Amino acid sequence: MAVRVADIRAAALTLFSERGYQATTMADIGAAIGIRGPSLYKHVGSKQELLAQIMTATMDTLLENHEAAISGCEDVTERLRRATEAHVRFHARHRLEAFVGTREIRSLEEPHRAEVLRRRARYEHGFRKLVADGVQADRFRVASVKLTSYAILDLGMGVSVWYRESGDFTEDQVVYQYGDLALRLAGAR
């Protein structure tokens, strides 16, 4: 049964990313795992709950990865590199989750929406602090901490749009190159 729920979430994720939340029907999700729409309600509470679970789980994982990436590393340049690598790796490996996570915030109803936005703000603040610390330590040179951290974050979100496992680049290639690009943006030296 728990197996079924995981299948449903996976199918919903794929469909949400392809067509969007509103354009995906419960019948579509059911068809993707071989059952009818109404049968889904034996496993999940509602379509909205499905979206909420996907989005909060995604944000949790992202925050955990971020913390894990920078913990135990003191060098400010290396911390930014590792955080960016974790950011980009997540957006490549879990591109559907990341894509839906950014695209469907407006389809999320309260109180889940506010909750997800709070975690997003925390995540953004983490990056802003990394850049600010580097500037403070005179290791980075930027025109604006805020703009620079936005820029680094945007690079990652972009990855979730165009990255394909079958594409020209391996996950590691993208991760390492974008790590370098982040340090360039920060004017690391």
Next chain:
Amino acid sequence: MAVRVADIRAAALTLFSERGYQATTMADIGAAIGIRGPSLYKHVGSKQELLAQIMTATMDTLLENHEAAISGCEDVTERLRRATEAHVRFHARHRLEAFVGTREIRSLEEPHRAEVLRRRARYEHGFRKLVADGVQADRFRVASVKLTSYAILDLGMGVSVWYRESGDFTEDQVVYQYGDLALRLAGAR
């Protein structure tokens, strides 16, 4: 009458950007200009046509701005800077158009979708060529032309998400800073 059509398009643009195409009803659009939903059909053919007009017009303007920005400039570094500035300026000044333009491609039906995607591809190719030319001339130093141009393009799209006229930065501030960031990404020297 032409006045009315412009009002309708403006209202539709705002609503599409706030709630998304699917979540916006014809009644919503009508209410925004003070008439009922069905009355809209005296001015526009369909909701889909409204979206198509917004998106194709947006892509046309973007391409025109791009050409205008780089024409008459030979220096490869300066060309990338100007193209990036035009890119960012457009995404700041016409943030709703740009936002809807990237977010609602999947809501666009054929043949308009293919048409918009074709112009997008042309636009992306323009940036890729700018980067490639700089590498060729030994003025840029990048790990991958493709990844670098994706990164520069993604920065601009990000601007259309977070930029507000009433925010911390003027349009020019964002434009000039992002121009510099693009050159950093390209490893210009």
Next chain:
DNA sequence: GCAACAGGCTAATAACTGTTAGCCTTTCGT
């Protein structure tokens, strides 16, 4: 002055969709 039309309205149509109700079969613990 009046015919035509521009442009609004309400009512109706024809889907579509999330969700609930109620039924039936298979599985499984005891």
Next chain:
DNA sequence: ACGAAAGGCTAACAGTTATTAGCCTGTTGC
């Protein structure tokens, strides 16, 4: 062996929505 639960199905409900039909009013070209 059997009662119950799991998990599927169809039918039905209630609501929404794009679009069309048909009507009415004010303006306007002639």
